[in-house]
Amino acid sequence: MSTKLAINLHKLARFTNTAIPILATIFFLAGRYISFYYHFLTVPLLGLLLVNLYYLFGQKNHSLLRNFGILGQGRYMLESLGPELRQYLFSGDTEERPFNRTERGEVYRKANNVDSAASFGSQNNFDATEIKLRHSLFPISRGDVEPYRMTFGEERGIQNAYTLTVPIIISGMSYGALGKRAVRSLARGIAQTGGLMNTGEGGYPKYHLMENCDLAFQIGTAKFGVRNRDGTLNDQLLAELAAKEQIKMIELKLSQGAKPGKGGMLPKEKITQEISELRGVPMGRDIVSPTHHAECQDYPSTIAFIRRIQEISQLPVGIKLCIGDPRQFFELVGEMKRQDAFPDFITIDGAEGGTGAAPKAFLDRVGMPLFPALKSANDILLAAGVRQRVKIIASGKLISPGSQIIAFCLGANAVATARGFMLSIGCIQALQCGSNTCPVGITTHDPDLERGINIPDKALRVANYIHSLEHDLDELLCSAGARTVSDLTFDHLYIPNESALYPFANHS
Amino acid sequence: MTIPKLKIISWITQIVAVVIMGQTLFFKFSAHPESVQLFSELGMEPKGRLLIGALELVACILLLIPSSIVYGALLGACLMAGAVIGHITELGWEGPRGELGMLAIVTLICCGITIVIRHRELPLLKAIHSDTPTERGRRKR
Numbered sequence: 001m002s003t004k005l006a007i008n009l010h011k012l013a014r015f016t017n018t019a020i021p022i023l024a025t026i027f028f029l030a031g032r033y034i035s036f037y038y039h040f041l042t043v044p045l046l047g048l049l050l051v052n053l054y055y056l057f058g059q060k061n062h063s064l065l066r067n068f069g070i071l072g073q074g075r076y077m078l079e080s081l082g083p084e085l086r087q088y089l090f091s092g093d094t095e096e097r098p099f100n101r102t103e104r105g106e107v108y109r110k111a112n113n114v115d116s117a118a119s120f121g122s123q124n125n126f127d128a129t130e131i132k133l134r135h136s137l138f139p140i141s142r143g144d145v146e147p148y149r150m151t152f153g154e155e156r157g158i159q160n161a162y163t164l165t166v167p168i169i170i171s172g173m174s175y176g177a178l179g180k181r182a183v184r185s186l187a188r189g190i191a192q193t194g195g196l197m198n199t200g201e202g203g204y205p206k207y208h209l210m211e212n213c214d215l216a217f218q219i220g221t222a223k224f225g226v227r228n229r230d231g232t233l234n235d236q237l238l239a240e241l242a243a244k245e246q247i248k249m250i251e252l253k254l255s256q257g258a259k260p261g262k263g264g265m266l267p268k269e270k271i272t273q274e275i276s277e278l279r280g281v282p283m284g285r286d287i288v289s290p291t292h293h294a295e296c297q298d299y300p301s302t303i304a305f306i307r308r309i310q311e312i313s314q315l316p317v318g319i320k321l322c323i324g325d326p327r328q329f330f331e332l333v334g335e336m337k338r339q340d341a342f343p344d345f346i347t348i349d350g351a352e353g354g355t356g357a358a359p360k361a362f363l364d365r366v367g368m369p370l371f372p373a374l375k376s377a378n379d380i381l382l383a384a385g386v387r388q389r390v391k392i393i394a395s396g397k398l399i400s401p402g403s404q405i406i407a408f409c410l411g412a413n414a415v416a417t418a419r420g421f422m423l424s425i426g427c428i429q430a431l432q433c434g435s436n437t438c439p440v441g442i443t444t445h446d447p448d449l450e451r452g453i454n455i456p457d458k459a460l461r462v463a464n465y466i467h468s469l470e471h472d473l474d475e476l477l478c479s480a481g482a483r484t485v486s487d488l489t490f491d492h493l494y495i496p497n498e499s500a501l502y503p504f505a506n507h508s
Numbered sequence: 509m510t511i512p513k514l515k516i517i518s519w520i521t522q523i524v525a526v527v528i529m530g531q532t533l534f535f536k537f538s539a540h541p542e543s544v545q546l547f548s549e550l551g552m553e554p555k556g557r558l559l560i561g562a563l564e565l566v567a568c569i570l571l572l573i574p575s576s577i578v579y580g581a582l583l584g585a586c587l588m589a590g591a592v593i594g595h596i597t598e599l600g601w602e603g604p605r606g607e608l609g610m611l612a613i614v615t616l617i618c619c620g621i622t623i624v625i626r627h628r629e630l631p632l633l634k635a636i637h638s639d640t641p642t643e644r645g646r647r648k649r
Contacts (some may be wrong), residue, residue, distance in 0.1 A: 032597050036550040043589045061641075 001310075013068040018055065020070075025199075065184070090436055094123050096429070098352065098397065104423055105108045109435035111424035111461035124175070131371075131406050131501065132494040136481030145474050146484045150413050152249055153316035153343045155389045160315050162214070162248040164414060166195035167485060168404070168469050171395045172218045172251070172320070174202020176266050177356065178422075181453040182442040185425050187211035188455060189462020198416065199353050201264055201289070203252060203279040209246055211459075216249040217241055219309070221263045222289035224279040232294050235312050242313035250313050250321060252306060253320045255297065257370075257396050258353030258361040260322040263289030267357055269436040272445050299335035307341040318345030318393070322367040326376040333384045342389040347416065348374050350396020354418045357434035370396035370502050371410060375490070377410030377493035387411075399423065401472035408473075409492045410483040410501075423457040424465035510592045518625040521618040525584055528615045529564045536561035543603075549598055563587055571622075578629040581622035588616035 003314050024045040031038035048070065055072070064072040093101040103124050109116045124130050153161035170190055177200060184207050189195045191213035199205040201220025208215055218224060219233075226238040241247060255261060266275075266287040276283045296302040310317045323329050350370025353363040360485030368376070374394050381387040394412035398404045407415050419427070426440045438444040441452040460508040473485070477508050481486050495505040514537055535543040536557050547557040570580025591612040599605050623630075 028593070031593070036552055036594065036598070037556065039593050042593065043586045046589060047586065244550050 003416070004251075009071070010068065013071040016071050017069045018050060018499050019050055020045060023062060024049055025210045033155075035092075040231060045302055083431075094125075099399065099419070099423070099429060103400060104429060107167045107420055107423040107465065111465045113464045113468065116468070119229060128496055129498045130496065131495075131499050133402075133409070133476060134492050134494050135404055135479040139479045139482055140182065140477075140481055140483065142474060142478055144483060145477050148470075148485065150391060152318070152391055155342070156344065158310075158314065159318070160248075162196075162316050164196055166190075166193055166424055166470065167408075167414045167473065168466055169195065169216075169393065169395075169414055170197040170421050171196035171354070171416035172200035172216075172253070172256075173418050173422075174200030174218075174224075175205065175207045176200075176202040176270065176279065178250060178443055179438075179441060179445050179450045179453075181455055182425060182458075183207040184211055185453060185455045185458035186421055186462055187286035188214045189425075190214075190466070192459065192463040193466045195466060196248065198251060203273070204241070209244070212246065214248045215246050216251050216318075217247050218251045219251055220253045220289055221291065221293050222279075222345060223289070223293075226283075227280070230294070231290060231398045238309070238312050242315050248315065249344070250309055250315050250317045251320050251345075252293075252317065252343075253294070255322045255324075255349070255367075256320065256356065257322045257349035257367060258356040259358035260324060260349075260351060260367040261291060261425070262358070263291050265289070265357045267436075268435045270434070270443075270445060275445070292346040299331055300339070302332070303335050303339045303341050306343050307339070310341075311343075316344035318343045318347060320349060322346035322349040322351050322379060323373040324367055326368075326373075326380060329377055330380050330384075333380055333386065337384060338387060342386065345391040345393055345413075346377065347393040348412075350394075352396050369396060369500055370398075371406065372504065374407060374410045374412060375504050382411075401469055401473075401476060404469065404473060405476045405480075405488070406493060409488045409490060411490075413486070421462060424461050425453070440443075514625045518577070518622050518634050522577060522581070525581070525615045525618040525622070526568045526571050528618075529584060529587075530568050532611075533561055533565055533568075536564075546608075550594055560587065560590075578623060578626040581619040581626070582630075583620035584634065585616055585623065588612045588619060592616060622623045 024042060027038050027042040027045060031042050033083060050422075052070045052292045056069045057066075059065060060191075064071070064075060075216075087096065091101070106116055122130075141166055147165070148161055149165055150167075151161050151163045157276045170186055173183070173186070178186075178218065187197055187208050188211040191211050194214075196214045196216055197208060198216045199218050201218045201224055203223070203224035203398045204430070205215060205217065217225075219238075223233055226234050226241060228234045238250075242250065259265070263338040266279075268284055269285050271281070271283050271287065273283065279287070281287050293304040293305065294301075295308075304405070306317060306319060321329075348370065350373065351367025352369065367373075374392070376393060378387070381392075393416050394407040394410070395416035395418070398407055398415045398417045404415045422442055423429075425442060428440055428443055430439050432438050433443040436444050436446060438449060441450040444450060477483070477485065477488075480488060480492050482492075490504070493501070493505075495501045511564060521616060532543075534540075534604075539554070542558060544553055547553040550556065552560075563583065567580050567584040569589060570576040572580075592609065595605065595609040595612065599609070601609050
């Protein structure tokens with residue numbers, strides 16, 4: 001049998017396993033007859049021998065250690081160092097997932113208000129997969145771009161219509177998913193820009209409310225903060241929350257991109273006393289929300305439920321969903337028309353998943369990616385003639401102006417991102433959001449780790465990030481010759497043939 | 509995570525080890541005739557006596573600082589293993605020597621228990637004792 005390595009590791013391991021007891025004996029004899037100091041070597045070797053015997057004959061868990069002994073340990077050591085080594089040293093700038101180093105670097109630079117110009121060409125796989133904006137032969141100047149304004153609830157003519165002036169929304173992240181300092185940094189930063197923040201489904205938004213920013217309150221399938229014992233909506237609690245000055249909109253979460261068709265999850269490591277009180281759940285076990293709202297059994301009941309929330313809250317009310325089958329979305333829109341009841345906005349979530357803990361199968365395999373889903377939803381609403389009644393918010397990996405402008409071209413009225421804002425406050429993509437060990441203190445409740453976050457400094461970064469994004473979006477609008485984002489259309493996009501949008505493109 | 513009950517046991521064994529090692533430090537550092545005699549027989553007087561005393565002091569301190577307990581136990585166990593070897597090979601077990609030897613064995617056992625309880629805190633071993641398979645029951649319908 002041949003082995004690819006020049007060294008036969010199994011032989012080497014056998015040699016090591018024999019050498020250890022022999023060496024221990026030699027040093028023992030040396031300690032006995034030459035100098036007692038040799039026992040400084042005898043003792044560690046005896047320890048090594050014991051561990052080795054345990055690996056070879058004691059434990060039954062690891063075949064590798066049973067066969068190779070202490071040398072097999074090397075594999076586990078190297079493997080445990082792998083993620084860090086890859087991230088620091090070996091991964092290329094465009095290799096990592098979900099965000100590669102160039103994408104993260106762009107957010108960091110925007111958050112620090114550093115010039116993000118790069119030289120000598122694009123790092124991306126330029127020809128094959130990247131969607132491009134078709135610029136105009138006659139760009140307009142910055143002064144001609146109209147300030148962004150979008151009013152939710154104007155179609156229904158409600159008193160509490162909310163006008164959004166910043167097209168980039170902080171997507172739903174609850175206190176629970178994030179630590180309190182992270183939540184307050186984001187809230188304070190967005191307050192400085194006049195933008196909107198989504199509270200996530202984490203119950204009463206105690207920390208979101210502290211910084212006086214505009215909020216969209218999210219109702220998840222477990223209805224934390226507004227639930228009855230049996231999991232149905234408590235009208236009274238919702239009315240009380242909706243009456244708060246800062247809460248401008250309500251978002252009913254039907255499904256989320258990380259795990260469509262599965263309830264939200266909060267791992268038990270992250271459930272503190274306070275969180276268990278704010279959400280009304282026990283400590284010490286994972287919280288798994290139901291897969292669907294008790295009120296939403298079919299199309300009519302779902303639309304009726306949306307209308308009910310609109311009546312109770314007297315606020316603009318929208319839904320958030322990740323699209324699985326566009327035909328179902330078509331049916332849903334049909335039902336809206338039948339009942340003449342429309343949500344004020346629909347958040348289309350891409351299936352890519354965010355901070356949320358989700359089973360790997362759901363992260364990787366369930367739901368439509370954002371761009372095709374957004375395009376389908378927009379087309380369905382247009383075809384049904386109700387596009388004007390409903391605003392569309394797009395979310396899912398939209399952390400850079402380049403991807404955001406694509407979403408606007410596909411019909412979004414506003415974009416939302418969660419991870420972009422996490423990166424802006426210092427996320428290093430350590431991928432530990434679910435284990436309460438976030439090294440930069442964002443998704444943890446460990447005070448020693450949260451300590452790293454200085455709220456005023458991080459708030460400034462959030463504001464910088466938004467201002468840079470707005471600046472870049474304006475410049476992209478100029479180059480496309482569009483005065484507002486609503487002037488952008490699908491025809492502004494160049495779709496290469498490896499893109500998921502290719503089937504939608506007009507190839508003539 | 510270490511189970512709380514085991515943590516209490518670990519603290520008891522740590523303190524026993526610290527007390528036993530700590531009280532011999534006085535004899536070592538003050539060059540007590542008996543201690544000098546012991547180390548002379550081992551051929552380590554005086555440097556070895558002071559070196560071992562210093563290492564024992566370090567072990568005692570590490571055993572009392574929560575984040576370094578397991579390292580203190582490791583060092584303590586090594587030192588005590590050395591002491592036991594000394595008794596076996598050179599010093600013998602007669603009279604008070606036997607008593608000292610027994611104390612060394614008790615400390616060795618205490619350090620050993622501490623290591624076993626806290627083995628998850630050893631950084632290099634972390635990778636291998638993470639997942640022990642448990643039986644997953646079939647889901648009830």
